[in-house]
Amino acid sequence: MKKVSFAEFGDPDVLHLVDAEEPHAGPGRIRIAVRAAGVNPVDWRIREGQFQQARPIELPAGVGLDAAGVVDEVGEGVEGVAVGDHVFGEGSDTYAEFAVLWAWARMPEGLTFEEAAGYPSVVETALRVIDQVGVRAGQTLLVSGASGGVGSAVLQIARERGITVIGTAGPANQDYLRSLGALATTYGEGWVERVRRLGRVDAALDLAGSGVIRELVELTGDPGKVVSIADLGAPVLGVRFSGVAGSMPDALAEAARLISEGRLHIPVDRSYTLSEAAAAHVDSKAGHTRGRRVIVV
Known part of the structure; x- marks a missing residue:
């Protein structure tokens, strides 16, 4: 089968499409025949070796955690799923023609493989950080870097919970944030004052890692009310860095429910082929997306 792999840590050009068992x-x-794989920032962070001290991996290694596809092998002890079922979930080395999943759910009716591949990690992350930051109905949550996959999920889940959201994003994504129910403003010079004009901030999430931790602490008045998924230096300022996943099966079940009820939709911003994995990583690291990037197999 074809699989994206890397034999050394480094820039995107270390990624190669290889023949593998x-x-x-x-x-x-x-095991699924992969139809699409989600592109997540953690993918290129692992490729760069950022997590090697905390979670070492052996090289050569594959890439990718999220995928959607057709079940073609069912392991011992697995119930409730059969060969031929369409599922989405999390596993390992998902930038490939076949991948093994350890958590999955049936794809909701009407969802394409491309769309489904974009949900697993972002919904789990969104649910986790909303809970960790301790924001409640009637309060206001500031989301820095709100237009990407995790931000799109956070905005919609927070809206369902009765939480007001202020989101920052680039000028081109202001209407997109508003369509998800957020109060929107741009980042850049003067952004703190623009946020203040939109209302009091009870808690804040850093989803982009753009060096705004100090300002988020200033706006909330408490480093304990800020959580980052993108700035590894956040703990120096007393801010929690959230990098350990919670229950993926629970997150997938919640994602399937919200999607089926029409309460959660994350658009696919761009699709790539397996041979374009390096370009997908370049674009993912650059940010400025609206929704998700996925690799189509």
């Missing part, structure tokens, strides 16, 4: 579903796992 097919993986197989062990106990408690399923």
